Amino acid sequence: MPSEWGLVGIYALTVLARTMVITLIPVVAYAMLGTAQRVSELYFVASLFGIAASVALPWLLSRLGRSMLLIGAAASGVGSAVALSTASGFGLAIGLVLHVLMVLTFENVMSLYVLQYVPRRTLSAFEPRRIFLAGASYAIGPWLGVSLAQSTGPWLPLATSAACALLTPLLLMRLKPQGPTPSAHAASIAPSWADLGRFWAQPRLRLAWLLAVARAAWWCMYLVYAPIFAISYGLGPSAGGVLVSLGSTLLLLAPLWGRLARRLGTRNVLMSGYALCGLCTIAVAPLTTISAYGAAAMLLVAALAMSAIDGMGNVLFLRAVRPHQRMRMTPIFSTYRDVAQIVPAGLFAVLLLVLPLPVVFIASGVMTVVASGFTLYLSRRF
Numbered sequence: 590m591p592s593e594w595g596l597v598g599i600y601a602l603t604v605l606a607r608t609m610v611i612t613l614i615p616v617v618a619y620a621m622l623g624t625a626q627r628v629s630e631l632y633f634v635a636s637l638f639g640i641a642a643s644v645a646l647p648w649l650l651s652r653l654g655r656s657m658l659l660i661g662a663a664a665s666g667v668g669s670a671v672a673l674s675t676a677s678g679f680g681l682a683i684g685l686v687l688h689v690l691m692v693l694t695f696e697n698v699m700s701l702y703v704l705q706y707v708p709r710r711t712l713s714a715f716e717p718r719r720i721f722l723a724g725a726s727y728a729i730g731p732w733l734g735v736s737l738a739q740s741t742g743p744w745l746p747l748a749t750s751a752a753c754a755l756l757t758p759l760l761l762m763r764l765k766p767q768g769p770t771p772s773a774h775a776a777s778i779a780p781s782w783a784d785l786g787r788f789w790a791q792p793r794l795r796l797a798w799l800l801a802v803a804r805a806a807w808w809c810m811y812l813v814y815a816p817i818f819a820i821s822y823g824l825g826p827s828a829g830g831v832l833v834s835l836g837s838t839l840l841l842l843a844p845l846w847g848r849l850a851r852r853l854g855t856r857n858v859l860m861s862g863y864a865l866c867g868l869c870t871i872a873v874a875p876l877t878t879i880s881a882y883g884a885a886a887m888l889l890v891a892a893l894a895m896s897a898i899d900g901m902g903n904v905l906f907l908r909a910v911r912p913h914q915r916m917r918m919t920p921i922f923s924t925y926r927d928v929a930q931i932v933p934a935g936l937f938a939v940l941l942l943v944l945p946l947p948v949v950f951i952a953s954g955v956m957t958v959v960a961s962g963f964t965l966y967l968s969r970r971f
Contacts (some may be wrong), residue, residue: 596702597838598717599760601722604834606666606753607688608837612830613738613815614685616820621681625817625949628940631685632813633938636931639689643927646697646918655698659758662694665971666754667920670747685862689930691754697923700903702761709716720899724840731837735830775805794918795968797905800859800927804898804962806931807866810937810953811836811895814946821946822881832885846900855904858897860964866894867957870910882921891912891954905967 618628650658665687692897703715734746786795791910815836816829824832849859869891876884903922933953940948 590609595760596699596762597719597722600699600719600758601726602753603699603757603828604723604726605730606695606750606757607692608727609750609753610670611734611736611812612731612816612833613734613743614673614681614688615816616680616735616826616829617743618685619817619820621678624941625814625946626823628813628937629816629938631682631929633684633934634682634906635689636927636934638686639693639907640924640927640931642690642693642936643697643920643924646694647879648919650698650701652949655701656758656762656955657693658698659761662698663692663758665691667751670751674744674747676743676854688934691731693923693926695754695757695944696926697920700923703907716877718844720840720843724837724843724896727837727840728834730834731959732830732834733815735826739827743868766859784914785921787914788918788921791909792966793909794906795827795924795965797903798908798922799963800863800960801903801907801922801925802828802929802932803863803957803963804895805926806906807870807891807953807957808896809880809930810933811888811892812912814937814949818877818946819885822877822884824881824885828885832888836889839893839896842893842896843900846897849897850901857900859967860961862894862897863957863961863964865952867893867896867959867961869894870954877947888950895957 594753615628619625622628634757647657647876653661669684669687669691671684672680672687674680703719734750737745737749788798812833815832816826818824819829819832820826869887873884873887873891876887906922910922934955936952937949940952
């Protein structure tokens with residue numbers, strides 16, 4: 590199997606490890622904690638651990654190497670499944686933290702494999718393929734995880750997630766790079782504070798990071814609060830799983846959005862996607878007082894718009910980063926995931942102290958509309 594397609598398949602496997610429990614965790618947390626505000630606090634605390642791990646990851650990468658980090662991510666996935674299976678408050682907290690660490694490590698290390706295995710000239714074609722197969726995992730995982738938990742018990746989706754995590758390092762080690770393997774010295778280089786300054790001094794990297802934060806923040810909101818919305822407004826946990834799966838299924842349109850971007854321009858697709866997604870997300874709030882099904886449908890329309898943005902993947906960063914800075918800049922860029930988790934979770938925890946659940950959709954929509962304005966800074970030739 591060619592390295593690029595093998596890498597795409599393994600990435601989809603890491604996504605399945607995540608998505609088998611991605612809806613199950615907020616459903617269990619909401620049932621155990623009782624309010625969306627307390628769930629927000631839980632995710633906020635877990636995100637703090639994610640930030641700490643993200644800061645330490647470059648140092649760990651330079652000391653341990655990618656293979657050991659992959660094994661660590663797999664161990665985190667197994668540990669998360671075990672902790673969540675205890676059905677206790679402590680187990681829920683530990684399981685969520687370990688889940689965050691698994692996702693963070695897999696994403697960062699996989700980004701380095703992409704930079705090694707995929708030639709720069711083929712990145713624009715590779716990203717839609719990666720998102721397409723990831724979309725299949727997103728489409729199956731959330732619904733299947735909740736369905737299996739209701740029919741057989743939580744142990745089966747948890748065991749499936751753990752198995753996917755264990756398979757990832759085993760399969761990655763069998764891949765053969767198409768290009769030269771980085772030297773030991775190059776692989777041991779970790780970013781420094783000076784690299785952070787160099788990253789932020791480059792407008793294209795800064796813009797790619799900000800737009801990635803907005804994209805990931807919307808999905809963090811959707812994956813946590815769509816199930817809570819379904820339960821709160823009488824649709825039920827299964828409907829929450831279906832809602833997440835249907836929204837995620839739209840990622841399968843990634844190749845279509847990739848072709849559209851080549852025809853109309855990435856800038857135009859991103860601008861329209863952020864704007865439409867933000868406006869539809871805001872519209873969910875008033876619809877909750879009229880029809881829960883109407884609000885759910887509007888969430889799916891917003892997810893459709895966001896799928897256009899996801900169809901571009903991280904191509905903004907991959908095309909902006911200079912080849913000799915890839916190893917140093919990738920961990921810095923990857924902090925967008927941590928920021929996207931911690932900032933909305935903290936904001937929602939505060940807002941939900943005094944306002945009902947629909948405020949989450951208003952705040953998320955406004956942030957996404959603002960991101961549409963940032964796309965104006967992209968080159969018109971992009």
